[in-house]
Amino acid sequence: MDLKQLEHFVAVAEERHFTRASRRLNLVQSGLSASIRSLEEDLGGPLFIRSTRRVDLTPAGEVLFDEARRVLAAARDARHAVTQVHGLARGRLSIGAIHSLAPFVDLPASLALFRAAFSGIDIQLTLDGSRALLDQVREGRLDLAFTQPPDALSDDLALRMFACEGMVVACATRHRLAGASELTLSDLGEETFADLRPDWSVRRLVDRSFAAAGLQRSIAFEVNDIPMLLELVAEGLAIAMVPESVAAERVRDTRGTPIATATFREREEPCWELAAVFKGSASEPVAPIARAFLDLLGLPDAAV
Incomplete structure (x- = not known):
């Protein structure tokens, strides 16, 4: 059992749907199913009750759900602490977002948490349409954009799904x-x-x-x-x-x-679908400040 499997398990548990969870994780559904089966074999029993339209947690799955979220939160806190030691004392975080983000991510609250953790970082926020935001990320005017993923992602951009x-x-x-x-x-x-x-x-x-x-x-x-x-x-x-x-x-x-x-x-x-889009690879954004913010939100690295 590893952190990646726990991320996969939590996504399915939250979505109650393998297809939606695989899209959220940017992971092919067969890969997600294999990851969950491997986790179930490792733990000695089923974690989900599968039906045609949705999945529900078994009693064992309910227990693991709480523990998995606690473990993943602890891992995020550890990465966050290391990031602080490496020194994000000063700088600027430029974020863009579409207008219909509200039910999926509480951006004001997340920015407040980031400000509390990195008081020396200036924050800039821009609300705009998806196309304009993607252009600004490509041009380097935004470190990060929360938007609907593009139909075709250019080679210099990466994303992490969150809804x-x-x-x-x-x-x-x-x-x-x-x-x-x-x-x-x-x-x-x-x-x-x-x-x-x-x-x-x-x-x-x-x-x-x-x-x-x-x-x-x-x-x-x-x-x-x-x-x-x-x-x-x-x-x-x-x-x-x-x-x-x-x-x-x-x-x-x-x-x-x-x-x-x-x-x-x-x-x-x-x-x-909604994603965080940025320059760099899925696991390593170009801007360290963007990586710190993604870690704070707990968005998993994208998988292929």
Whole structure:
């Protein structure tokens, strides 16, 4: 049993889904499955109960989950301590992020932790679209960008995945799709959509999904703000496709008009991915300050 296997185990345990976990880890699914099987053999029994749509932890898996997170946190703390000894006393951390990062990473809180650990490091934050952020990383104006991974990664850039989750259909509570499951994209062909502007990566994912399926859709409302998008949905004016955690956050928000959700068949489910992109290799960013911040977040090295 090694740290890499524990990282793989925790990813599957958190995602409850091998496909999403493999995307999050940037690891082929067969490699992830082999790693989990090897861990189970080493520990003498199954860690997951596998079904067609999700996986759940066995009692042994529940015990290991808590211990694995504790061990990985201790390893991060150790790397962090060594980084401090090596001396990141002064410098600048330039970070970029897309606007829809909030449910996946609490960037303000993470930056506050980094500031507490490295008080001599100046922090600069830029919010922009995915394409602009990637260009700034390539040009050296950003050390790190939190964004949707590009379709093709250039040789001078690397990434670490930190989120991979399914998209759901958000709709009004009285809508015919409310609570539906096993949807396909073709089931949405007659619906009116609200969506974000074309420069948003969430919008590009939905556009690509419909194009790949050879389908068209009607977009009546185009906005530049997720809360407004969900307000239009809540009032029954349109439906929208959003990451599951974005919809869940709205469902929990008692201040706004409630929304409902509908889910896709597993094979039809578009996957919303987010990654930290930087110059260098997956295990060794060019900028030591960027490596220190990634270690603080606990993002695993990418695997092939």
